[in-house]
Amino acid sequence: AQSVTQLGSHLSVSEGALVLLRCNYSSSVPPYLFWYVQYPNQGLQLLLKYTTGATLVKGINGFEAEFKKSETSFHLTKPSAHMSDAAEYFCAVSPRDSSASKIIFGSGTRLSIRP
Amino acid sequence: ETGVTQSPTHLIKTRGQQVTLRCSSQSGHNTVSWYQQALGQGPQFIFQYYREEENGRGNFPPRFSGLQFPNYSSELNVNALELDDSALYLCASSLVGGLSNEQFFGPGTRLTVL
Numbered sequence: 001a002q003s004v005t006q007l008g009s010h011l012s013v014s015e016g017a018l019v020l021l022r023c024n025y026s027s028s029v030p031p032y033l034f035w036y037v038q039y040p041n042q043g044l045q046l047l048l049k050y051t052t053g054a055t056l057v058k059g060i061n062g063f064e065a066e067f068k069k070s071e072t073s074f075h076l077t078k079p080s081a082h083m084s085d086a087a088e089y090f091c092a093v094s095p096r097d098s099s100a101s102k103i104i105f106g107s108g109t110r111l112s113i114r115p
Numbered sequence: 116e117t118g119v120t121q122s123p124t125h126l127i128k129t130r131g132q133q134v135t136l137r138c139s140s141q142s143g144h145n146t147v148s149w150y151q152q153a154l155g156q157g158p159q160f161i162f163q164y165y166r167e168e169e170n171g172r173g174n175f176p177p178r179f180s181g182l183q184f185p186n187y188s189s190e191l192n193v194n195a196l197e198l199d200d201s202a203l204y205l206c207a208s209s210l211v212g213g214l215s216n217e218q219f220f221g222p223g224t225r226l227t228v229l
Contacts, residue, residue: 004157032216032217034217036220041225042222042223043119043205043220043221043222043223044158044205044207044220045220046217046219049217090157090158092157094216095216096216101146101148101163101209101211101216101218102148102160102163102171102173103148103150103158103160103207103216103218104160105150105157105158105159106157107156107157108155108156108157
């Protein structure tokens with residue numbers, strides 16, 4: 001069964017600092033990979049996705065992630081944090097070989113930004 | 116283009132009652148998935164509907180059921196509510212045959228069971 005592990009349930013960084021959110025997946029076949037963001041009392045918004053091709057994926061709000069097959073990882077980064085980045089971030093996978101396109105989410109990392 | 120909408124926004128029920136949550140898909144999408152997000156956790160897949168039939172189910176009991184209508188809107192029904200059913204329920208729509216299984220999420224319905 002596929003699974004997603006996000007290291008660290010909370011991360012606090014200073015405004016302007018590098019943001020690094022870690023994600024590892026478990027799957028015999030590389031799945032589709034996603035990062036979603038959830039602001040308080042809201043639904044999920046897609047930040048970026050990896051389907052095929054270039055392993056460095058750029059998303060919205062200055063975020064990017066790199067797919068590393070050998071490490072089964074899909075870490076999310078942003079060079080310089082803004083106060084508006086404070087939110088919950090979810091790494092997720094979806095199997096390529098299933099008729100049901102369900103998404104399996106990690107447990108999330110809450111990002112706080114210090115002024 | 117209209118996004119995914121859900122109703123109601125909030126709902127309070129008591130244990131043992133039944134509840135129906137509603138979702139309208141994004142225009143052009145033919146598949147609806149439902150997720151349960153308990154406080155402090157990631158969303159968990161409940162089930163998916165395609166062509167008005169269940170097309171995959173997560174680890175949820177039969178008292179969680181759903182419907183999809185010809186216009187691709189959907190309902191989630193939960194019978195015999197339990198306290199642990201308190202959660203944010205998210206609906207997501209997608210297009211079968213899409214390139215990435217990408218799903219577009221609604222704002223959710225916050226269910227509180229007392």
